[in-house]
Amino acid sequence: MSAPAAAGAPTGGFHGAQFAVFAVLLAAVAVLGFVATRWRRAGPGALASLDDWGLAGRGFGGFVAWFLVGGDIFTAYTFVAVPGAMYAAGAVSGWYAVAYTTLVWPVVFVLMPRLWTLSHRHGYVTPADLVRGRYGSRSLALAVAVTGIVATMPYIALQLVGMQAVLEVMGVGTDRGNALVRDLPVIIAFGVLAVCTYTAGLRAPALIAFAKDLLIYLVVAVAIIVIPHRVGGFGAVFDAAEGKFDAANTAATAAGRHPTAxxxxxxxDFLAYGTLALGSAMALFMYPHAITGVLATRSREVIRRNTAVLPLYTLLLAFLALLGYVAIAAGVHTTNPRLAIPLLFDQEFPAWFAGVAFAAIAVGALVPAAIMSIAAANLFTRTVYVGHLRPAATAAEEAKVSKIASLLVKAGALVFVLGLDTQNSINLQLLGGVWILQTFPAVALGLWRPRLHRRALLGGWLVGMVYGTLMAYEQHSPLAHHFGGSLATVPGLGRAGYIAVTAFALNLVIAIVGSVALWLAGVPNGPDATAGPDATAGPDTTAGPDTTASPDLPAPRTGQPAPAAGPTSSPPTSSPPTSSS
Amino acid sequence: MTEDRRASERGQRKGPAHLDRTGRGHRRRGARRPADSRLAIAPLARMATAVVLGCQIAAVLLVGTYARRGPRLWGVPFFYWYSLLWLLIGAVGMAGCVWLLSRAEATRSGASGDDGRRA
Known part of the structure; x- marks a missing residue:
């Protein structure tokens, strides 16, 4: 299976057979990415608008959407960082990801159908579009857009880190002396990805997501069945983990350090675990890329039905997380947690299958990175470019700007990889979470009435961002002076909690109190472009003759007489008050 | 804004749905009933949904209720398998909610609106 060219490479630790399989699979995926240009395409005029390039024409059904939305969540992060955290520090750092991806589905169930309805009706492409329309505030929309872009970059960076990890284990780019040589494979992979995304838009990651998930399911199934059995079953695996953590904590206490495992x-730890789970769950679908996946579906029902099936991804994440413990039991030794899983695969699998596994991780990095860069580019285009620079831009111009912006976002992600502590890579995602959660009041609470006041929301956002960033900056770990962790003591509780949730609480209080104060003071709120008889409860499944089957109906105009004005179609847990502020 | 343009572009596109299994193109005719006939079922379905989802969230967040070692299940400590149990309960619960809500909405949108859900 090994190509002679690869096998004959010079580096000492280079794993030729692994790399050959890896390279072949990645090349195949790249071809798939280019084929995507033609997939589900409408005609020669397609890809010339943001709806088509950035949302693939909003036509994905349940099957594609399952892979696409799952692809957002099941990233190289889950493959590398979560098991790495389990390997290094156990439940609070690692297993919380299972709790958070359990909680995320109810959140999606409640928020996303409503978000889809509003966006579909008014042609919104990004959460910032929604905020702009809902509050009539360009500055609030800008805040949401900038937050989205900034928060997405560390997430993309995390994907790069995941790729670096597998390459490092394969012995590629271990030449520490030359930064360019070291990072060349990652740069090449991202270059190819950038070109795919540029030409095919969201269709590229959507199509690659199939290949990616097939690979990942295969690898996880084999890993979780074969490896624990070899080391004596799950009982032995957990015993080994407990033994390692007890020893590590004893050693840490003896050395005068804080035990972390x-x-x-x-x-x-309850507060830390709970806030990490809750904060991450609320944050996940505020990320522009998650919303992009949702908006690319063809109907509200597709989203809802999918929430019952998407937990399968969480189950796989749980298996992967447990592989962190399996690595302990299998005797993997590394001081760099993110290498734990690649090293486990390298140690336990035959070379060719390790190559498949590494390709799965790498492709698992590329798909989300593509979706993320598209989402961030859409944010830039719609809010910054059209919203502030060139309001008269045509659809073709929008698509073009977005394509270029998607390239720039990928470059921005590199800054995070070079500038932050990638050893503790899970923090990259948690830091993004601190920021993106601050858009929750504006975006999620903006889905229903009564509306909060736009200025109060902006104030809350500002305070949340500043507080969250400062607190994160102050956290130091043995490896990093700043941004070394995502937990900080919650004022008034005396226990550590996720910084994002503390900042969010501040944000929310300011938004609500400020809204009441501004309302009492008689300061007018912005105009609501979504207002109209159908604004609170658009029964979209009954709105047209055929909305579910045909997503391509022109969005009904604002102010069109509501066909039916019951509260029934807005998502379940919040019955919207009929009054508007 | 540019909504007219966007809408017309969307209108031109008729996507082939050959890769979709679940979102089959069942037509739902919008035979709508007057408002009163649908208000009875929907709030119940939505309340049930709120309870189901709320239970799942509360169960996961009450970490103190399950942060224990035993009893083990196939060697897996309680804390770990109990988390996964709630994932399963949540998935089944949400499937139930989807069914309830779509039934409520089908009822409200008239008899002919039901065919797309059952097939």
């Missing part, structure tokens, strides 16, 4: 959370 947690096998089962103790009472002082």
């Amino acid at each position: 947690v096998f089962i959370p103790g009472p002082k």
Whole structure:
């Protein structure tokens, strides 16, 4: 299976057979990415608008959407960072990801059908579009857009880190002396990805997502069945993990350091575990790329039905997380947690299958990175470019700007990789979470009435961003002086909690109190472009003769007489008050 | 804004749905009933949904209720398998909610609106 060219490479630790399989699979995926240009395409005029390039024509059904939305979540991050955190520190750092991806589905169930309805009706492409329309505030939309872009970059960077990890284990680019040589494979892969995305838009990652998930399911199934069995079953795996953490904590305490490993959370960890889970769950679908996946679906029902099936991804994430413990039991030794899983695969699998596994991780990095860069580019185009620079831009111009912006976003992600502590790579995602969660009041609460006041929302956002960033900046770890962790003592509670949630609480209080104050003071709120008889409860499945089957109906105009004005079609848990502020 | 343009572009496109299994093109005719006939079922379905989703969220967030080692299941400590149990309960619960809500909406949109859900 090994190509002679690869096998004959010079580096000492280079794994030729692995790399050959890896390279072949990645090349195949690249071809798929270019084929995507023609996939589900409308005609020669397609790809010339943002709806088509950035949302693939808003026509994905349940099957494609399942892969696409799953592809957002099941990233190289889950493959590398979560098991790495399990390997290094156990439950609070690692297993919380399972709790958070459990909680995310109810959140999606409630928020996303409503978001889809509003966006579909008014042609919104990004969350910032929604905020702009809902509050009539360009500055609030800009805040949401900038937050989205900035928060997405560390997430893309995390994908790069995941790729670096597998390359490092394969012995590619271990030449520490030359930064260019070291990072060349990643740069090449991202270059190819950039070109695919540029030409095919969202269709590229959507099509590649099939290949990616096939590979990942295969690898996870084999890994979770074969490896634990070899090391003596799950009982032995957990015993080994507990033994390692006990030893590590004893050693840390003896050395005068704070013990960090947690096998089962103790009472002082409950708040940290709970806030990490809740904050991440609320944050995940505020990310522009997650919303992009949702908006590319063809109907509200597709989203809802999918929430019942998407937990399968969480189950796989749980298996992957457990592989972190399996690595402990299998005797993998590394001081760099993100290498734990690649090293486990390298140690336990035959070379060719390790190559498949590494390709799965790398493709798992490329798909989300593509979706993320598209989403961030759409944010830039719609809010910054059209919203502030060139309001008269044509659809073709929008698509073109977005394509270029998608390239720039990928470059921006590199800055995070070079500038931050990638050893503790899970923090990259948590830092993005701190920022993106601050858009929750404007975006998620903006889906229903009564509306909060736009100025109060902006104030809350500002305070949340500043507080969250400062707190994150102050956290230091043995490896990093700043941005070394995502937990900080919650004022008033005396226990550590996720910074994002503390900042969000501040944000929310300011938004609500400020809204009441501004309302009492008689300061007018912005115009609501979505207002109209159908604004609170658009029964979209009954709005047209055929909305579910045909997503291509022109969006009904604002102010069109509502066909039916019941509260029934807005998502379940919040019955919207009929009054508007 | 540019909505007219966008809308007309969307209107031109008729996507082939050959790769979609779940979102089959069942037509739902919008035979709508007057408002009163649908208000009875929907709030119940939505309340049930709120309870189901709320339970799942509360169960996961009450970390103290399950941060224990035993009893083990196939060697997996309680804390770990209990988390996964709630994932399963949540998925089944949400499937139930989808069914309830779509039934409520089908009822409200008239008899002919039901065919797309059952097939």
